[in-house]
Amino acid sequence: MVERRADLGLDPADKAAQRRMWDGWWYDRFEIPHAVPPQARRLDLEMGGERFGAVLLDHVAPRTCQAFWDALPYAGTMIHCAWFGHAAFYLDRIPLLETLGYALENRFQRLAPGDMVWDPYIEEVTIAYGRNAFVNFPTTIYTKDGRPHPNQVCIFGRVVDNLDGFAVMCKRLRYEGTKQMTTRRRSAADPT
DSSP states (O other): OOOOOTTTTOOHHHHHHHHHHHHHSSOOOOOOSSOOOTTOOEEEEEETTEEEEEEEOTTTOHHHHHHHHHHOSEEEEEEEOSSSEEEEEESSOOOOGGGTTSOOSSEESEEOTTEEEEETTTTEEEEEEEEEEEOOOOTTOBOTTSOBOOSOEEEEEEEEESHHHHHHHHHHHHHHOOEEEEEEEOOTTOOO
16 A cells, blocks of 8 residues: 655645646636626725735626625635535625515526626525536525525626636635635725
8 A cells, every 4th residue: 555645745846836737727718708887896805815806797786786785894714616616605604685585686507707696595605716617506405495496696796807816716725725705895095
């Protein structure tokens, strides 16, 4: 039997090369569909010492965007998704009560890199980082009221600044574990 060492016997340069290789997996760059209006409200996301910019898509999901805006700032634990493919979600539930009892806005099943989605059925905010992100709950996942999950979510925002860096951080969640992320309103004095 071969004895395995946790560090695989790699020196620091080899470890760095291996990490760069892992950071390149799964994510393909491509153009994000649907233009973002210039007056869109902006957000700052911070995770693992990195900063990412996002916008709210008020023009397609006004009620959900306002509810999320009102819940900010928000800090919680991000974890890689089990059912969504290339995506990560806030492990902590975010109850956006203003959306309850209304039809799901801007509903989709397939996600583009950077899409921020709200799942009112399980009160979860998820952010896609790669091309292969989609809502795909198994039939054993039920909503709070006991019905099977409908496999649709509301796309209410989009990461638009440093999406490549965000993808790297999300991929690291797979092999480094959870990370804290803070989402806050971008101040008008900080247009970047």
